[in-house]
Amino acid sequence: MVSALYVVLGALLLVKLSLDVVKLRMQYRVAYGDGGFYELQTAIRVHGNAVEYLPIGAILLVLMEMNGALIVMIHLCGILLIVGRLFHYVGLRQREFRWRRTGMAATYASLVLMSLFNLYYLPWELVLTLY
Numbered sequence: 001m002v003s004a005l006y007v008v009l010g011a012l013l014l015v016k017l018s019l020d021v022v023k024l025r026m027q028y029r030v031a032y033g034d035g036g037f038y039e040l041q042t043a044i045r046v047h048g049n050a051v052e053y054l055p056i057g058a059i060l061l062v063l064m065e066m067n068g069a070l071i072v073m074i075h076l077c078g079i080l081l082i083v084g085r086l087f088h089y090v091g092l093r094q095r096e097f098r099w100r101r102t103g104m105a106a107t108y109a110s111l112v113l114m115s116l117f118n119l120y121y122l123p124w125e126l127v128l129t130l131y
Helices: 003-028 038-066 071-094 097-121 124-129
Strands: none
Touching: 003 038, 003 071, 038 071, 038 097, 071 097
């Protein structure tokens, strides 16, 4: 399964972002919340944002592959999703709005493309026979 590559990369990104939060919590001695520290607030938000988008992206990507999408489409959407999340991460961490905006655009583009590809490759004859 080609999609597994991007699911694994997304999981590794989530682990990295989680470790960033843990490191800052230990550094600032904050058990929960952000303790009012901007750097920790940002790390928590970066991690939270990835958690909001990567799972649905991973599901859509796996479904695309299961529905028989072309391998090149899976790679295109997977790369777009991961690169989008990385750009967003850099943009938030470095306070670079252009990177963040580009990351969100890439993420949204990947989600829309995966949704459209899934609709196109959906086995409609099975769906319609259920009714």
